[in-house]
Amino acid sequence: MLGNFDYVRAESVEHGCALLARTPGAAVLAGGTDLLVNIRNKAISPTLLVDFKGINEMGGIAFTDGVRIGANVPLNAIAEDQRIKTAYHALFEAATAVATYQVRNRATLAGNLGNASPAADTAPPLFVLDAHVEISGPDGTRRIPVRDLPVGVKKTALAPDEVITAVTLPPLATGVRTKFVKKQRIKGHDLAIINMAGYYDPSSGELRIAIGSCAPTPVLLPPLPEPVRRDDPLDDLTAALNRIAQEAVSPIDDLRASAAYRREMIPVFLRRILTALLHEGED
Amino acid sequence: MEQLIHITVNGTKEEARVPAGMTLLEFLRERLYLTGAKEGCGSGECGACTVILDGKAVTSCLVLAVEADGKEVWTVEGEASDGKLSAIQQAFIDEGAVQCGFCTPGMIMSARALLMRNPHPNDDEILEAMSGNLCRCTGYEPILAAVRRAAQQESEDVQDER
Ligand SMILES: Cc1cc2nc3c(=O)[nH]c(=O)nc-3n(C[C@H](O)[C@H](O)[C@H](O)COP(=O)(O)OP(=O)(O)OC[C@H]3O[C@@H](n4cnc5c(N)ncnc54)[C@H](O)[C@@H]3O)c2cc1C
Ligand code: FES
Ligand code: FES
Numbered sequence: 001m002l003g004n005f006d007y008v009r010a011e012s013v014e015h016g017c018a019l020l021a022r023t024p025g026a027a028v029l030a031g032g033t034d035l036l037v038n039i040r041n042k043a044i045s046p047t048l049l050v051d052f053k054g055i056n057e058m059g060g061i062a063f064t065d066g067v068r069i070g071a072n073v074p075l076n077a078i079a080e081d082q083r084i085k086t087a088y089h090a091l092f093e094a095a096t097a098v099a100t101y102q103v104r105n106r107a108t109l110a111g112n113l114g115n116a117s118p119a120a121d122t123a124p125p126l127f128v129l130d131a132h133v134e135i136s137g138p139d140g141t142r143r144i145p146v147r148d149l150p151v152g153v154k155k156t157a158l159a160p161d162e163v164i165t166a167v168t169l170p171p172l173a174t175g176v177r178t179k180f181v182k183k184q185r186i187k188g189h190d191l192a193i194i195n196m197a198g199y200y201d202p203s204s205g206e207l208r209i210a211i212g213s214c215a216p217t218p219v220l221l222p223p224l225p226e227p228v229r230r231d232d233p234l235d236d237l238t239a240a241l242n243r244i245a246q247e248a249v250s251p252i253d254d255l256r257a258s259a260a261y262r263r264e265m266i267p268v269f270l271r272r273i274l275t276a277l278l279h280e281g282e283d
Numbered sequence: 284m285e286q287l288i289h290i291t292v293n294g295t296k297e298e299a300r301v302p303a304g305m306t307l308l309e310f311l312r313e314r315l316y317l318t319g320a321k322e323g324c325g326s327g328e329c330g331a332c333t334v335i336l337d338g339k340a341v342t343s344c345l346v347l348a349v350e351a352d353g354k355e356v357w358t359v360e361g362e363a364s365d366g367k368l369s370a371i372q373q374a375f376i377d378e379g380a381v382q383c384g385f386c387t388p389g390m391i392m393s394a395r396a397l398l399m400r401n402p403h404p405n406d407d408e409i410l411e412a413m414s415g416n417l418c419r420c421t422g423y424e425p426i427l428a429a430v431r432r433a434a435q436q437e438s439e440d441v442q443d444e445r
Contacts, residue, residue: 007303007349037326100415105339
């Protein structure tokens with residue numbers, strides 16, 4: 001027995017949110033791969049789990065103008081979608097980097113964001129892709145950038161009676177490249193010591209970098225003052241971004257690595273990302 | 284508060300009243316006495332509890348029994364039929380992929396889910412599918428060999444039937 005709580009399948013978004021609103025200590029249950037572990041470890045003890053997985057409008061991957069990924073879509077469905085792999089490569093890479101195959105059959109993108117771990121692997125790609133979350137609550141729906149969702153370690157901007165219904169990604173200009181990298185202690189599954197995502201638009205020269213596991217929330221770096229060109233020297237670019245990054249992060253010592261090690265790894269990973277974004281596929 | 288659930292396990296319809304806090308793993312082991320799936324870690328790390336839920340390999344320690352209401356579950360006990368081991372079970376024996384056996388039911392269910400979606404997996408696909416199954420004994424090579432052999436055997440069996 002994991003704990004002493006009740007469980008209800010929401011019949012609609014409204015029904016589920018109403019339950020969340022009137023039940024103190026209620027929580028949304030998605031794949032449960034964070035929530036049930038936390039209950040088991042007695043880190044939390046919700047009174048009621050509201051399961052929205054049966055709700056159609058919170059499922060499915062729909063390509064319209066950009067893409068809408070329903071909150072209930074498991075990470076494996078994202079990783080196996082060829083269109084996502086092609087168009088939003090960093091998200092594909094991050095989805096496959098989370099946990100294990102079995103866990104990814106349950107774990108959702110919304111749950112990865114809702115959990116608000118500084119190490120959440122899908123957050124850096126969603127930050128650089130300018131993704132948004134669709135949120136529903138008793139007072140209707142709102143939309144916020146994914147980068148505004150986490151507000152601290154395990155804390156989100158969601159009210160207790162709100163639920164994420166989908167994550168949306170804007171269409172990308174032709175030629176845009178994205179990349180995700182993750183450093184972990186072992187080859188098998190592990191949370192990140194540091195993870196990082198990059199976005200580069202060769203036509204405008206816009207470069208975006210987001211770093212995870214190095215601050216209470218993942219961090220989107222402020223932009224470089226000048227557009228980035230493919231033939232900019234890699235050393236200079238890495239150094240410039242590293243200066244910005246070192247200002248923006250505030251890593252801690254934990255069981256996975258020391259703060260100093262994380263700081264040391266930032267330029268290493270910046271270089272890897274820049275190489276992939278600017279030079280991969282060149283002869 | 285207990286809830287009434289209906290789950291089809293290895294082809295048999297089961298009905299039970301369970302508390303919301305009961306995991307699918309506990310339901311299988313303690314209510315149905317299907318003790319193949321094991322609890323190694325109870326937190327998604329080891330894969331010893333792997334079963335197939337509506338066609339997907341999942342860690343049953345992180346699924347509530349109430350979440351499985353209305354769904355179909357396959358466990359290692361559903362592998363053998365008419366007293367004959369499945370090709371995967373036989374291959375695990377033939378390749379020496381079983382030592383203490385604690386990981387084996389989970390390994391076999393991950394392999395089964397893989398062969399259901401992809402009858403001819405390559406080694407990378409096998410390793411990905413088994414990425415959530417830890418083994419302390421075998422060193423994994425015999426397990427990889429067993430899944431390869433089972434895939435081969437099952438595709439031959441399918442051809443024989445034609
Ligand atoms: C063995 C193992 C390895 C792991 N490895 C990694 C890893 O490498 N990288 C990584 O990033 N994570 C990892 N995780 C953590 C976890 O699998 C992911 O964070 C996963 O994406 C969580 O999604 P879920 O659907 O299971 O969420 P749940 O556990 O169901 O929910 C997580 C949190 O989000 C809230 N929530 C869920 N859905 C919504 C919603 N629609 N609206 C509002 N709030 C919501 C819940 O209330 C809860 O607080 C691992 C977990 C395990 C068990
Ligand atoms: S017991 Fe479920 S993964 Fe270890
Ligand atoms: S055979 Fe002992 S853990 Fe795998």
